[in-house]
Amino acid sequence: MKKAIAVLGGPTENWPPNLKEKLVKAKNSGIMIASSDRGSLFLLELGIIPDLAMGDFDSLRDFELGQIEKSVADIRYAPPAKDETDSELLLLTLFEDYQIEQVDLYGATGGRLDHFFVNIFTFLNPPLAKYNDRIRIIDQQNLILFLKPRMNSLFPILSYSYLGLANLTPVKNLNIIGAKYPLKSFNTTVPHMFSSNEFIGQNKIEVSFDKGEVIAIYSCDKDRFSNIAK
Amino acid sequence: MKKAIAVLGGPTENWPPNLKEKLVKAKNSGIMIASSDRGSLFLLELGIIPDLAMGDFDSLRDFELGQIEKSVADIRYAPPAKDETDSELLLLTLFEDYQIEQVDLYGATGGRLDHFFVNIFTFLNPPLAKYNDRIRIIDQQNLILFLKPRMNSLFPILSYSYLGLANLTPVKNLNIIGAKYPLKSFNTTVPHMFSSNEFIGQNKIEVSFDKGEVIAIYSCDKDRFSNIAK
Numbered sequence: 001m002k003k004a005i006a007v008l009g010g011p012t013e014n015w016p017p018n019l020k021e022k023l024v025k026a027k028n029s030g031i032m033i034a035s036s037d038r039g040s041l042f043l044l045e046l047g048i049i050p051d052l053a054m055g056d057f058d059s060l061r062d063f064e065l066g067q068i069e070k071s072v073a074d075i076r077y078a079p080p081a082k083d084e085t086d087s088e089l090l091l092l093t094l095f096e097d098y099q100i101e102q103v104d105l106y107g108a109t110g111g112r113l114d115h116f117f118v119n120i121f122t123f124l125n126p127p128l129a130k131y132n133d134r135i136r137i138i139d140q141q142n143l144i145l146f147l148k149p150r151m152n153s154l155f156p157i158l159s160y161s162y163l164g165l166a167n168l169t170p171v172k173n174l175n176i177i178g179a180k181y182p183l184k185s186f187n188t189t190v191p192h193m194f195s196s197n198e199f200i201g202q203n204k205i206e207v208s209f210d211k212g213e214v215i216a217i218y219s220c221d222k223d224r225f226s227n228i229a230k
Numbered sequence: 231m232k233k234a235i236a237v238l239g240g241p242t243e244n245w246p247p248n249l250k251e252k253l254v255k256a257k258n259s260g261i262m263i264a265s266s267d268r269g270s271l272f273l274l275e276l277g278i279i280p281d282l283a284m285g286d287f288d289s290l291r292d293f294e295l296g297q298i299e300k301s302v303a304d305i306r307y308a309p310p311a312k313d314e315t316d317s318e319l320l321l322l323t324l325f326e327d328y329q330i331e332q333v334d335l336y337g338a339t340g341g342r343l344d345h346f347f348v349n350i351f352t353f354l355n356p357p358l359a360k361y362n363d364r365i366r367i368i369d370q371q372n373l374i375l376f377l378k379p380r381m382n383s384l385f386p387i388l389s390y391s392y393l394g395l396a397n398l399t400p401v402k403n404l405n406i407i408g409a410k411y412p413l414k415s416f417n418t419t420v421p422h423m424f425s426s427n428e429f430i431g432q433n434k435i436e437v438s439f440d441k442g443e444v445i446a447i448y449s450c451d452k453d454r455f456s457n458i459a460k
Binding site for chain 2: 011013109110111112113114115117118121124125129139141142144162164166168169170189190191192193195196213217219220221222
């Protein structure tokens with residue numbers, strides 16, 4: 001599977017503590033690294049050169065932009081006035097030009113909540129909606145997946161204690177099977193979050209629905225995550 | 231107008247830097263202070279006694295629970311197994327038992343995103359939906375309002391540079407009038423966020439729609455907010 005890591009401009013305090021390590025490992029194993037907005041700057045500060053950078057690079061100082069232009073293989077200068085955000089263009093480039101099949105997305109949460117909602121809702125709207133099953137949005141305490149209608153099998157992920165499920169649009173016949181708190185044939189026209197569900201041992205949880213947009217949120221309490229990250 | 235401040239259990243790093251000051255001022259001017267979950271503990275740590283506390287108080291040590299029981303005027307012990315969250319019960323108590331007309335809600339963002347979505351979506355569902363125009367969700371960089379169908383007049387708020395507008399359900403005939411980026415007769419069945427809009431000087435922005443759930447997010451960049459808070 002062709003994988004990439006993408007770093008957006010959200011606050012670095014929301015990054016998982018092991019992100020630098022993960023980026024170095026990715027770089028060494030040929031996994032593509034991409035960035036937009038201030039994400040490019042954050043990578044430079046870590047000493048990591050992205051393979052693809054998208055943006056108007058407004059926030060960079062001249063020598064930083066110079067460094068990007070000298071070292072980044074693929075730089076795309078997004079026009080300042082456009083319909084898509086830099087992040088949207090970055091992801092579209094990953095999916096369409098590079099045929100990436102799984103993107104771990106960092107820097108998409110925290111800070112300004114209008115930015116956060118853009119980063120979630122962009123995956124419900126064209127042109128990215130059709131690729132949303134290739135995305136994992138990851139921050140310090142959460143991992144978000146977009147599910148597809150019909151059947152989804154979710155497996156426990158180490159270091160996440162909880163599984164939340166939410167419909168972001170009207171949903172028909174939502175079922176949660178095999179979880180600590182099962183759900184049967186739930187229908188609603190209004191967004192609803194089923195939080196703090198749990199896996200039973202190592203068993204999978206199956207989530208099915210006929211129609212609508214549903215996300216899964218793996219999450220952990222902060223203390224627990226800190227312990228594991230040590 | 232009868233006002234209250236409610237503090238939920240979300241991470242205190244997301245609080246605005248002036249919250250303690252605001253709580254002390256509220257206490258002195260007779261504005262009600264309420265808390266749920268770890269919010270009660272956070273208030274105690276600031277030396278502030280809430281007027282109403284809701285929860286199972288699991289996270290408190292014995293002497294802390296003792297302190298709450300001795301000093302808080304109205305303690306409600308939420309049953310551990312129930313349909314509503316502690317925060318939902320807290321707000322319902324404020325609206326129905328205390329007839330509060332405006333609640334500033336802190337500790338509703340950050341940390342676990344399943345908790346965050348619960349704290350947003352709870353205001354789209356019964357029993358709280360009918361009170362959602364009395365709520366302001368506030369954190370370090372954001373202030374969220376729930377709008378009502380037909381006409382809403384929004385005014386600039388000092389220290390927030392941007393106004394974002396999002397439909398959280400299908401929406402009909404959404405209009406944004408008087409803003410830097412106006413919008414006319416927008417219809418969609420999918421959630422969409424219009425971010426980074428701006429007031430023009432001190433002029434109001436009018437937001438109208440025929441049907442659906444729309445939120446407004448006042449936001450600021452972190453540096454700017456820090457400067458103002460100094």
